[in-house]
Amino acid sequence: MTKASPASLLICKHCDTVYRRRLLVRGEVARCARCKAELERHHPLSVNSLLALLLTAMIVFMQANIWPIVTLGLNGQYSATTLWGMIITMWQQDAQVVSVLAACTLFFFPMAKMLMMGWLLWFARRGRRAPGFVPLMVGLHRIGPWTMSEVFVLGALVAVVKAHTYFEVTADPGIYAYAVLTLLITIFSGVDLRLLWDETAGPVK
Amino acid sequence: MGRDSGAGEVNALPRADELGLIGCPVCGLVCRNVAGDKRLDGDGVDDAMACPRCNTALQRRKPNSYMRTWALLIAAFFLYIPANLLPIMRTASLNTIDDNTIISGVVELWVKGSPGLAIIVFTASIVVPMLKFLALSMLLVTSQRGSGWARLQRAKLFRLVEFIGYWSMLDVFVVALLTALVRFSVLSRVEPLPGVIFFGLAVVLTMLASMSFDPRLIWDGRDTDD
Numbered sequence: 001m002t003k004a005s006p007a008s009l010l011i012c013k014h015c016d017t018v019y020r021r022r023l024l025v026r027g028e029v030a031r032c033a034r035c036k037a038e039l040e041r042h043h044p045l046s047v048n049s050l051l052a053l054l055l056t057a058m059i060v061f062m063q064a065n066i067w068p069i070v071t072l073g074l075n076g077q078y079s080a081t082t083l084w085g086m087i088i089t090m091w092q093q094d095a096q097v098v099s100v101l102a103a104c105t106l107f108f109f110p111m112a113k114m115l116m117m118g119w120l121l122w123f124a125r126r127g128r129r130a131p132g133f134v135p136l137m138v139g140l141h142r143i144g145p146w147t148m149s150e151v152f153v154l155g156a157l158v159a160v161v162k163a164h165t166y167f168e169v170t171a172d173p174g175i176y177a178y179a180v181l182t183l184l185i186t187i188f189s190g191v192d193l194r195l196l197w198d199e200t201a202g203p204v205k
Numbered sequence: 206m207g208r209d210s211g212a213g214e215v216n217a218l219p220r221a222d223e224l225g226l227i228g229c230p231v232c233g234l235v236c237r238n239v240a241g242d243k244r245l246d247g248d249g250v251d252d253a254m255a256c257p258r259c260n261t262a263l264q265r266r267k268p269n270s271y272m273r274t275w276a277l278l279i280a281a282f283f284l285y286i287p288a289n290l291l292p293i294m295r296t297a298s299l300n301t302i303d304d305n306t307i308i309s310g311v312v313e314l315w316v317k318g319s320p321g322l323a324i325i326v327f328t329a330s331i332v333v334p335m336l337k338f339l340a341l342s343m344l345l346v347t348s349q350r351g352s353g354w355a356r357l358q359r360a361k362l363f364r365l366v367e368f369i370g371y372w373s374m375l376d377v378f379v380v381a382l383l384t385a386l387v388r389f390s391v392l393s394r395v396e397p398l399p400g401v402i403f404f405g406l407a408v409v410l411t412m413l414a415s416m417s418f419d420p421r422l423i424w425d426g427r428d429t430d431d
Binding site for chain 1: 218219220221222224226227228230231232233234235258259260261310313314317319322325326329356357360361363364371372374375376377378379380381382383384385386387388389392393396397401402405406409412416420421423424
């Protein structure tokens, strides 16, 4: 059939076209000639810099969750909320579905994603596969689309503008932390963690 | 081989299925399809192979892609109707109670002098979900009929739908945040109303629908199936 070994091949997941893999140079993106989807891109960031960025993201994420996001004022009364304050309020207001959705997409999934990535990258620094490598890689792939911190940032902006008409609005540290987090997420969204399959040694089949 | 899409070079591109290969959906490893049956209908029957690298079940196409996507899309649509008709949020102050639907929220933003944000919210809450319903239905119908029409554009449309889908959650977070913030006892309160729950569930279902659609089906039609 094909002379090339399967490891040197690449299949476009959008249209099933088979390509011979080649090394990409800095800044290069391989696109599918049939459906124009991205096949692979060169990763300018090393495992070490990814780990450093991830650590930053974790610290910022912690800040984003601890600090209040915004404060509203009305006739000398003030009201502020954190992410968890929001999740708990929604639960108490009989919107448990929204509460669970917010808890998962804004807290549990992003946190799980960062912890899993951190664990995998920590071992990948020495070219090793972390314990639990396979289930963690599969898990990361599955929760990938379900983290929504960047949507929440835009939501917070809309909420601020809506509240601005009736209340005095003060931005709290939480919102800045979220803004930084969004930047970091944007950097990470360009990283295809599939590279870890190739860059770490595992049982060869 | 194919008679589609004009350019000769495109037709020369081999597809995994023709070569007896399967790409792992999770880790991307290229595997030989030992089961070797030539069905392209995406039913996934007796494709009981697992990826040697990550153990994910290997299937030529996502199992029951058409049925699942249709089911999730129709369910999402039925949730999307009350999501738009029912109010999503109640603003209560001393002597007024004001129930907002998604549309009235957009109008309020526009009138109160933030047309930019009004457009963003309108896009996220109305345009994106409607685009998803229309685009996915169209993709399902054309792929099921094996149409060779505008394949590249359809493939791009699917990727757009997949990429923008989760931004629809915007309004849900706005309501949640306002509910948690506007709590000035009798002076001013915001409460979530059932519409927001329907809306949140509709968004989740449309996301699941676009995930269960297999974009490779766009390219599978009669024209390339020799």
